[in-house]
Amino acid sequence: MRTTTVFLAGIIQGSLVEADIHHQNWREPIKASLAAHLPDADVYCHYSQHPTSITYDLSRIREVFADGNRRAGACDLLIAYLPEASMGTGIEMHEAHAHGAVVVTITTMTANWVVRAYSDRIVPSLAAFDELAASGELDTLLTERRRLSHD
Numbered sequence: 001m002r003t004t005t006v007f008l009a010g011i012i013q014g015s016l017v018e019a020d021i022h023h024q025n026w027r028e029p030i031k032a033s034l035a036a037h038l039p040d041a042d043v044y045c046h047y048s049q050h051p052t053s054i055t056y057d058l059s060r061i062r063e064v065f066a067d068g069n070r071r072a073g074a075c076d077l078l079i080a081y082l083p084e085a086s087m088g089t090g091i092e093m094h095e096a097h098a099h100g101a102v103v104v105t106i107t108t109m110t111a112n113w114v115v116r117a118y119s120d121r122i123v124p125s126l127a128a129f130d131e132l133a134a135s136g137e138l139d140t141l142l143t144e145r146r147r148l149s150h151d
Contacts, residue, residue, distance in 0.1 A: 004142060005042050005076045006044065006079065007046075007096065008031070009088075009089045010027075010086065012024070012047055013088075015084065027081075033133045036134075037138065050064055065088070072091075072096045073101075076102065077141075077142060078096035079105075080092070080103065080107070081106045084109070085109070097118040103118050103119050104138070106122075106128070106129050120145075
């Protein structure tokens with residue numbers, strides 16, 4: 001069975017003005033859902049690799065941001081968690097979509113142009129994402145995308 005590379009994207013700093021981050025407790029439920037329903041997934045979580053990135057100097061920020069965008073462009077599946085807008089996640093979604101990945105977005109911002117333009121599926125909550133994964137639809141989306149990329 002082919003390994004599915006997954007990029008876990010989502011809000012970190014968002015629109016916060018101060019050097020702070022949003023709670024990151026949304027990451028573990030997504031990882032657990034993937035482990036249960038897409039066991040071949042190789043999940044990359046940029047935040048897990050850079051939990052103190054809010055303290056990075058500009059040179060390191062640019063380096064880490066470029067690496068994240070490269071990884072997003074190279075994945076099979078990008079899962080974006082967006083309780084509110086996130087510029088970085090929007091760029092990661094664009095890169096994933098532009099390079100042929102499946103993009104699933106967890107958000108209620110269904111009128112947002114970036115969400116609409118780059119998402120293959122939009123679900124409103126973590127529970128709805130788990131239901132999507134349990135239903136086999138992630139497998140179906142990935143299989144179809146792989147088939148189209150070989151045609």
